[in-house]
Amino acid sequence: MRALTQDSYGLDALAVRDVPEPLPAKGQVLVRVNAAGVNPYDWHFAAGQPMIARPMMGGLGGPRPQVRGADLSGVVAAVGPGVTAFAPGDEVFGFGAAGTFAERAVANATRIAHRPVDLTHIEAAALPMAAVTALQFLRAAGLTAGQRVMITGAGGGIGHFAVQIAAAWGAHVTGVCSTRNVAMVRELGASDVIDYTREDVTAGEPRFDVVFTNAGRYPLRALGRVVVPGGLVLTNDGSKAGLFGSMPDLLAAPLVSRFRPYRAMSVSASENAEDLAALARMVDGGVLLPIVSATYPLDRAVEAIRQVAGAGHARGKLVVTLS
Template identity: 75%
Template sequence: MRALTQDRYGWEHLRVGEVPDPEPGQGQVLVKVRAAGVNPYDWHYATGQPLVARAMMGTFTGPRPLVRGADLSGVVVAAGPGVTQYAPGDEVFGFGTGGTFAELALAEVGSIARRPVDLTHVEAAAMPMAAVTALQYLRAAELRAGQHIAITGAGGGIGHFAVQIAAAWGAEVTGVCGPRNAAMVRELGASEVIDYTKDDVTAGERRFDVVFTNAGRYSLRALGRVVVPGGLVLANDGSREGLLGPMPELMTAPLVSRMRPYRILNVSATTSGEDLGVLEGLVADGVLLPIVSATYPLERAVDAIRQVAGHGHARGKLVVTIS
C-alpha cells in the first residue's frame, strides 16, 4: 500500500512510498482510509519537536510508527480476532494505530465510532483529535450554561470545535481570532468576537469564568488576569519548539495555581471511542459541524503538515484524501 513514511526526524525524511499492508490483531480492525485529518501532532512527529518529547515519539533519531497520521475516516475491510462491534463494509471514523496517511490503517475498536451519517468522510476525518480534545477540555472545566468562556485560537482546529461545543452547552462564548475568521467564529456560536490584531483580550476589563487557550499567543499569567476569582485557565499550547517547548510553563502551572486566585488546568486528551459517539450526537443534533478549509491528496500530505506547523494554519481543519 502507499503511505507517508518517515524513518528520521526532519521534513526531508517524509516521503510517500510502498509499505506492507498491515494486518489486524486482537481487538483491531483494518480500515480502507478515505480521508485523514491533519493535526499539530503530525508536525511534532515530523520535526521531533520539542526535543524533550522524542522519547515518547519513538527514539531520539526517528519517530515510531513509521507512517504519519492519527485521524481517519474510512471503511472497515477486515476485523481482527475478538472483534464483534464492526464488520467489513462498516463506515467508521476515529483514531488509527500505526499511522493513517495511508491507503490502509489499523484501529483499535475502542478508538473509533460509526461515521456520522450527516458528514462526508472528509468532514468526519477532520474531527477525531481536535474535536475530542475540545470536548475533553471543556468537560474537565465543568463548563455550565450561563458561564462566560473566552477561547483563543477560536478559528483553528480545536478552537472552532470548542466554540460550537461551549455554545451548545449554553455558555456565553467570546472567540479570539484573526479578522479572516471572525465571521466564521460568530456563525459557529460565539456571542462576541475579539480580533487579536486590534484588541488584546488580556488587557481589557472583561472577565471570564473560563479561558481556553489554543494559539500560544498569550502567557498563562496574562490570561489569568482576565479570569474571575476562582476561575479557570485551560492551557493547551503545543506550538513551541526548542528543547522543552511549552513544558516549563505547563509544569509550573500547578504551583502558579496555588499562588493565584485562579486555577490552571492542562488535560491529557485520550483516544476515546465513547467521546466520538458524543460528538456524533452533537452532529446529529445540528450543533456541531467540522470546517475543512482545504484538502490535499496523499502525495501532498507533507504540504498539509507544513501548513499546521507552528502558527502556519488557523482556519478550521486540513484533511488528506486517500481514496
C-alpha cells in the same frame, strides 16, 4: 500500498513510499482510508519536537510508527479476532493505531465509532483529535450554562470545535481569532468575537469564568487579568519547538496559579470510542460541524503538515484525501 513515511526526524525526511499492508491484530480492524485529518501532533512526530519527547516518539533515531497521521475516516475492510462491534463494510471514523496517511490503516476497535451519517468522510476525518480534545478540556472545566468563556485560537482546529461545544452547553462564548475568521467564529455560535489584531484580549476587568487558550499566544499572567476570582484558565499549547517545547509552561501553570486568585490546568486528552460517539450525536443533532478549509492528496500531505507546524494559522481543519 502507498503511505507517507519517514526513517528519520525532520519534515524533509517525509516521502510517499510503497509499504506492506498492515494486518489487524486482536481487537483491531483494518480500515480502507478515505480521508485523514491533519493535526499539530503530526508535525511534532515528524519533526521530533520537542526533542526531550523523542524517546516517547519511538527513539532518538526516528519516529515510530514510521507512517504519519492519527485521524481517519473510512470503511472497515477486515476485522481482527475478538471484534464484534464492527464488520467489513462499516463506515467509521476515529484514531488509527499505526499511522493513517496511508491507503490502509489499522485501528483499535475501542478508538473508533460509526461515521455520522450527515458527514462526508472528509468532514468526519476532521473530527477525532481536535474535537475530542476540545470536548475533554471543556468537560474538565465543568463548564455549565450561563458561564462566560473566552476561547483563543477560535478559528483553528481545536478552537472552532470548542466554540461550538461551549455554545451548545449554554455558555456565553467569546471567540478570539484573526480578522479573516471573525464571521466564521460568530456563525459557529460565539456571542462575541474579538479580533486579536485590533484589540488586546487581556485588557479590561476580570469578566470570564473560563479561558481556554490554544497555541500559546498569551502568557498565563496576562490571561489571568480577565479571569474572575476563582475562575479557570485551560492551557493547551503545542506551538513551541526546541529541547523542551511548551512543556515547562504547561507544567508550571498549576503551580503559578496557587499564588493567583484563579486556577490553571491542562488536560491530557485520551482516545476513546465513547467521546467519538458523543461527538457523532452532536453532529447528528445539528450542533457540531467541522470546518475543512483545504484538502490535500497523499502526494502533497507534507504541505498540510507544514501548515500546522508550530504556531500554525490553518483555518478550521486540513484533511488528506486518499480516495
